[in-house]
Amino acid sequence: MSEFLDTLARNALFKFDPETAHGLSIKALKSGLVPGCRRDLDNRLAVEVAGMTFPNPLGMAAGYDKNAELATPLSKLGFGFVEVGTLTPRAQDGNPKPRIFRLPSNRAVINRLGFNNRGHAAALENLSGQKRAGILGINIGANKDAEDRIGDYVAGISAFADIASYFTVNVSSPNTPGLRNLQTREALSELLTRVLAERDRCAGKIPVFLKIAPDLTEPDLNDIAAECLAQKLDGLIVSNTTLSREGLGDDAGKNEAGGLSGRPVFERSTIVLAKMRQRLGADMPLIGVGGVESAETAAEKMRAGADLVQIYTGFIYGGPLLPRRILRGLSKICDREKLKRLHDLRDIRTAHYASLPIPA
Ligand SMILES: Cc1cc2nc3c(=O)[nH]c(=O)nc-3n(C[C@H](O)[C@H](O)[C@H](O)COP(=O)(O)O)c2cc1C
Helix, strand or coil, X not given: CCHHHHHHHHHHHCCXXXXXXXXXXXXXXXXXCCCCCCCCCCHHXXXXXXXXXXXXXXXXXXXXXXXXXXXXXXXXXXXXXXXXXXXXXXXXXXXXXXXXXXXXXXXXXXXXXXXXXXXXXXXXXXXXXXXXXXXXXXXXXXXXXXXXHHHHHXXXXXXXXXXXXXXXXXXXXXXXXXXXXXXXXXXXXXXXXXXXXXXXXXXXXXXXXXXXXXXXCHHHHHHHHHHHHHCCCCEEEECCCECCCCCCCCCXXXXXXXXXXXXXXXXXXXXXXXXXXXXXCCCCCEEEECCXXXXXXXXXXXXXXXXXXXXXXXXXXXXXCHHHHHXXXXXXXXXXXXCCCHHHHCCCCHHHHHCCCCCC
């Protein structure tokens, strides 16, 4: 697909409300209307994390492919891995529409979807119809009306044990009331104990990652890090969307309720990432998410401590050619900085970001 067609398609999509545009982009990807790109393999971008070999460190974040329909077409766009979900055991509609809002002058989005998805069984069926393409993350959550929330996460592990490359336990969506309380030490301890016991029981060595919010205090980070280390968790994803509305100027959508993503969340999520790298040590796999929109922002996440990065909002604004552009840019960074492996960038600026306060 040429840059011209890419821009044309994106401008057309932006004429629709964001959720309709999202649905259209899913249809286009599913139908093959967006042609896959040739995979330019640059071995310097490959990285081994949690026992998996990633062809490159750029992943699609959870929330774009809620029902696991697009793992194959997304990996054809260049992504080194695709995380689908968040999936809950039973289908649920989520919050009333409208519930996604663009903030174009900030290259940002606010969403309050509330885990709309068609449930485990439908996702399993969707996945069974796809040729397995690359590394597949299954992001699991709890139904809004679950009687045993932790039981819903446990059910996610058993449902996808035969197909997941890794699991993400999402306790950081701001749009399911009370969900973020699972990040407190006592609740997290019970959650991880039960989830990891189920993983050991039925899913062998499949890595389990925890996805956290960027709206945490230093003592919260201490608690989460201590629990992750105590339970020998396989990795952490930092971060989900923020409830903060700092520095948005007078963008019309900024007063909508929900989680903010995109450019304004870059600094906050990168600071929290670096603080967690310092607390968790060099060996814990970390995935940096929040405001990645270019090769330079992806590389900066790695300099702050990330082994891998993910994007979502950057893809909405950047379009289907963005993953390829980012990968080409990462190769150029390897040339410029004479790196044998891109991963050698990791931690160069961890101390800097970790020294900054988490913004209000
Ligand atoms: C519309 C929308 C829906 C999302 N849904 C989910 C979700 O279901 N589960 C999840 O873990 N994160 C979800 N996220 C959060 C993203 O995965 C990501 O953590 C966050 O948006 C920050 O990255 P970004 O700035 O690249 O978008 C969603 C984000 C957006 C914009």
